[in-house]
Amino acid sequence: MCDHQSIYIHIPFCIRKCAYCDFYSKTCLCLIPDYLKAFEKEMDLRQSPDTAIDTIYLGGGTPSLLDVEQVGQILQITRDRFRVSQNAEITLEINPGTVGSSYFSGLKGTGVNRLSIGVQSFNDDKLKFLNRIHNADEAVKTLDHAQGAGFENISLDLIYGVPGETRASWIRDLKKATERMPSHISAYMLTIEPGTPLFEQMKQGIIIPSDQETMSLLFVMTSRYLNRAGFEHYEISNFSKGRINRSRHNSRYWELTPYLGFGAAAHSYDGAVRFSNHRSIERYMTDLSSGKQPLEEQETLTLEQKMTEFIMLRLRTLEGLDMDEFQKRFRFPFQDRFGKILSRILAEDLGMMEAGRFALNLEGKTYLNNIVETLVAGIL
Incomplete structure (x- = not known):
């Protein structure tokens, strides 16, 4: 078991929902200031100055909707209440179309040292199908801005297996991704989850999901292509340029080590009990304004x-x-x-x-x- 723990911080805000996403988020950005005040109260309630933390992950939602000052504030609040290692891996999820070059320059001063950029595809038609807010050119510019600001530990998220996707079109995505020289790539099969717009389209017969044979073929192609490009296939959906560039934070989940989750809908695990916060920004903030932990449910694992x-x-x-x-x-x-x-x-x-x-x-x-x-x- 690891002597350190990890912290996940959920930022549940988006400009609009992607067609495939079932993660909890809302589009009412005016709630962000009050949400951050509630987050600080949760940190106060659960602080543990002796607990060593060596990975912090700001996920969403769209964490890059926060300005640089807000990101810095979140990380300082965390450092003031936990013993964050000097060499901690600190990741921020970035959505292209939400930030410019100055954002990355400012971000360097907050302590963020790893970026996870939600490119998903370099194909405009595919991005429209997924209801992403950016286009392929914006994705490339985002990567250029991040690298230009001096970020070296950059992960790209890609999605494959959208209805009608061919081997050739997916290879083009992989080629463009590797040409940008990231240190890490996460390549996810499209999963159509209940409650998402794509699920409703599937029920109505508007779209037909890719079959399992196609998905398996694309999966094998992905692994072989990225291996030839120098990436290590270290987890079923994750590829890194050597062991040093693996996601330390996500590896903790696969190793079943304890982690702490803060924010609406965030999950925590102490090695025996898993618990989650309210899947509602309003309920999350209401409980914390009353000095209560915003717990929705907990489960002791058998x-x-x-x-x-x-x-x-x-x-x-x-x-x-x-x-x-x-x-x-x-x-x-x-x-x-x-x-x-x-x-x-x-x-x-x-x-x-x-x-x-x-x-x-x-x-x-x-x-x-x-x-x-x-x-x-x-x-x-």
Whole structure:
């Protein structure tokens, strides 16, 4: 287990909602000043000066709707209430179309040292389909401004598998992304979630989602293309230029280490209990104005739930599942319960055992959900 913890800060504001997004956010930007006051009150209630923090992530929503002074204020509030490491990884999500060159210059002085830029695509038609507020030219300019201001640790978010997307069009996106020389790329399959505009269009027959065969093909293409471009495929949706450029913050989630979440709809985990804040800006602010923690729900994880999450999250990663760590956590050898399934996976050449670790290979990762479901059936 890591001696440090991570902090996630949710900024639930957007200019408009993207067609695929089910994260909690609102478009009423006039609430931002009061929201930040409520955030400071939550920090006051939960402060822990002895808790060492070495990753902070400002996500959303659209955190880049905050001005530089507000970003600096949030980070200073955090430093005043926790022991933030000098070399902490501090990430800010950036949406193209919300910031200019001066923004990045000012951001350097706040302590932000990693950017996650939501490009999603360099294809204007695809961006319109996703209901993004920016176009391809704005995405390129945003990257140029960030690099021009001296940011080196930059991650690009891309989405693939939109209805009708071809291999050629996706390769063009990957080519343009790698030409910008980011240190990290997150490439996500489009998932159509209930409650989103795309889900309603799907129900009405307006769009037909890409089939699983197409998605698997694009996934394999993505991995091979980015590997040739010098990226390490270290998690099923994440690629880095060497281990040093992996997302330290997101790696904590995959390692099941404790993390603290602040803001409306933010989640926290202390190693045993997972809890979340109100999925409502108004309720979040009301509770905090009364001096109450804005909790919506909490859940104590059972041993079976912890085991399920451990298997699911570790098999998403390049290193896979450590047999000794599994036995230490759950007090029995992995092979005792899952030996037959493991043998089948290895016999079908979908994974490998090396130095006490079980990991899926690229083909195995195309069957990740099925493999996890089969393993989980041995838990429940």
